[in-house]
Amino acid sequence: MQTHSLPPSWNLAQIFNDLDQSGYALIDDAYPQDYVQALVAECTAHLNEFRNAAIQNGVVSQIRSDHILWLDSSLPVAEQHTQTLMALAEQLNRAFFLGIKEVEAHFACYNAGEFYALHRDNPQGKNGRMISCVFYLHEQWQADWGGELRLQDKQGEWQIIAPQPNRMTLFQSDLLHEVLLSKQQRLSITAWLRSDPQLW
Template identity: 70%
Template sequence: MQVTQLPVHWNIERILDDLDEHGFTLIDAAYSEQYQHAVVGECLQHLQQFRQAAIQNGVVSDIRSDHILWLGPEFTIADQHSQTLLALAQQLNRAFYLGIKDVEAHFACYNAGEFYALHRDNPQGKNGRMISSVYYLHQTWQDDFGGQLRLQDKHGNWHIIQPQPNRIALFQSDLLHEVLPAQQQRLSITAWLRSDHSML
């Protein structure tokens, strides 16, 4: 994966300080409107290819009801986001010695009523996921649309993060979190910064 440069308006010091202090951070107005519009278009273009995330090897889980589509370099617009996260990983490695080597990502769609119950992306260090991220794609959003990220920070305090358009939420993959039921279609790119190489 080609490493790109971080957007110049990202406040890297604040991102690092937030992650160090609380275990999570938010990046608002992450990208240009042109990029946001383009990546939403790419997502919507492939919406028919999404599959139920709850079905793994034919087994249905009741912990989640969203739909996903794993991303690769053929998704040229979304891959720019993955490249940006990989550039951010270099900063995180220098600051926290995380040893991040790769990014895995998928589009996610939460239709009305869909959710993801409380879980950790890397429970007790069982996989290589170090930092989780959610980039919210939809063009407009209102608080009563639901779909919020409910997250417990590293001190045990709970936070409700609104899925505002063009916002990136970054958090430690071992933190407990959930996606509250959506009332409107909610689109995002979920990605993990890994200390091993993705099997995708």
């Protein structure tokens, strides 16, 4: 596993404690602004390539209406984020013995009126997703624009997490969660730290 560095502002002790106690953690002001701006530019430049995430193998899902673009080496700015998550995975493996081997990730766009209903990213341990990660890319967000992540933590309490710009949310992939209806275009990178290879 190749070694990459983590941003010095990330408080790993706090992140690990929050994940251990509640099953989720927040990292605000996750990246320097120049990198965030480059990431937003790369995302918006490719919006016409996003596909309807609700359509898989010709079947339309009723629980989501967002649009996605999987990340690969043709998106070099976003690939840096994936590499940072791999560095985080190395630390998570040391702390929690999760056996994470790779990161899968995509850009996500929720246009006005779009949502993702209640679900789990790894229901009943049926796949290798261990930790889910959402990083918010839009350059501004107001409280009445919706688009929040609603998450049931390890204690069974419901948490409402606002999609603040440059915020990263980490949570156990088996936790129940949803994306509430967005009233403005909401941009993010959704990623999963996996214990098994995934091809898409």
